[in-house]
Structure formats: structure tokens, C-alpha cells
Amino acid sequence: GRPRWVAGSIGPGTKFASLGQIIYRDLRDAYEVEAAGLIDGGADLLIIETQFDLLGAKAAINGARRAMRTSGRELPL
Numbered sequence: 001g002r003p004r005w006v007a008g009s010i011g012p013g014t015k016f017a018s019l020g021q022i023i024y025r026d027l028r029d030a031y032e033v034e035a036a037g038l039i040d041g042g043a044d045l046l047i048i049e050t051q052f053d054l055l056g057a058k059a060a061i062n063g064a065r066r067a068m069r070t071s072g073r074e075l076p077l
Contacts, residue, residue, distance in 0.1 A: 032066045039071045
């Protein structure tokens, strides 16, 4: 058969760091947990999508990078 790839999708949350609804560290940590679950579940790459808040996008990227470091798996992001 042909190879198949699984993309782990990380979408936006309901709180915006740029509006002061959540602090950056807490948002980053939440994205780290989400990314870790996708990595542990066997995702081949991570997609950060539909972000409306640039600070939230930054938190998602940094959270995903932290999860990859912890897991020892470097995935395309």
C-alpha cells in the first residue's frame, strides 16, 4: 500500500492572551499538553491552524516545541 501520514491539528482556544484573558505561560502550557497528546498518539506532523491571536499562535508554536523536546521526537510543524 501507499504510505499514509497523520497530521495532528492544533486549533485556537477560547481565550486570547493579547486581550489579557489568559496569561501567555498558561496558554503555552495548555498547548504543550495538547501537542504532547498528539505526539504520543502517533502524529507524523503538527499543524497550528485558524489562529486569530498572534500571541496565541506564538504560544502554540512554543508549546509544541516544548512537547517535542520532552518526547525526544522532532516533527514538522
